[in-house]
Amino acid sequence: MSIQRVPTGIQELDEILRGGIPVSNVVLLAGGSGMGKTTLTLQYLAHGAEQGENGLFLSVTEPVQILERNALEYQFMRPEFFKKGLVRLVDLRAVLQRMGMGGDTASGTALDGAALIEALEAIVKEYKVKRLVVDSITAICQRIESTGRIRDFVFRLGLSLSQLGCTTILTSETPPRELKYSMFGVEEFIGDGIIFLSELERNNDLVRTLQVIKMRGTEHSRAKFMMDLSEYGISLAPLLKKFGEAKV
Ligand SMILES: Nc1ncnc2c1ncn2[C@@H]1O[C@H](COP(=O)(O)OP(=O)(O)OP(=O)(O)O)[C@@H](O)[C@H]1O
């Protein structure tokens, strides 16, 4: 029986993944600042919304009002997705309030990872979420007090998400120009998949790139693609072909 897949809506990425992300996978989307992580996840949720699938975006770093305003600048996002609850933007503060932990998200307050996972599970079930985004896992880990607890949180979250039945993208902030998929070195172990956004310098210009490092449950291309980010969202082109270089 062929595996069920969740198309991202980014045509070339779906081709790279032979149709999409295998259902219920947890994917780490790693990349430096401004690489397009949030944009890619919004496009993923908008594509689900077009097909009537419920999506939830847990925002840790950006207030949801600003996020919604910025999201609507993209041609793929439509106000009715928000109105109909097909794309639900929730900030960490609201989740903490739901946990009875108050809305204090000041960085001095340590986060109870187990309680957060429980709250997330409840929200996913309540809204029948098919596509989940956490932006970013790095910012959550930064709120957990010790490395040991981060490790424990990451493993428990991975386990919980893989059993929930939704297909998840966790964004991971990485230092610029480094081949690292996470800040704490443990986040990548959560993932059934890793998609890496980076950049390279070409003729004094910085070119965005995307590469699928791993994706459990499917064969995929491991080539590096050039990534274009515009008001229409993300599109990809083979790096070598685009620049007219010799074939490898
Ligand atoms: N409406 C838009 N139209 C075209 N390009 C845009 C638009 N909005 C943002 N961008 C481009 O996308 C970039 C930011 O992308 P995005 O927010 O997805 O990156 P990110 O990896 O999530 O960044 P961060 O690490 O800051 O969260 C901007 O620097 C800009 O170049």
Ligand SMILES: [Mg+2]
């Ligand atoms: Mg972002």
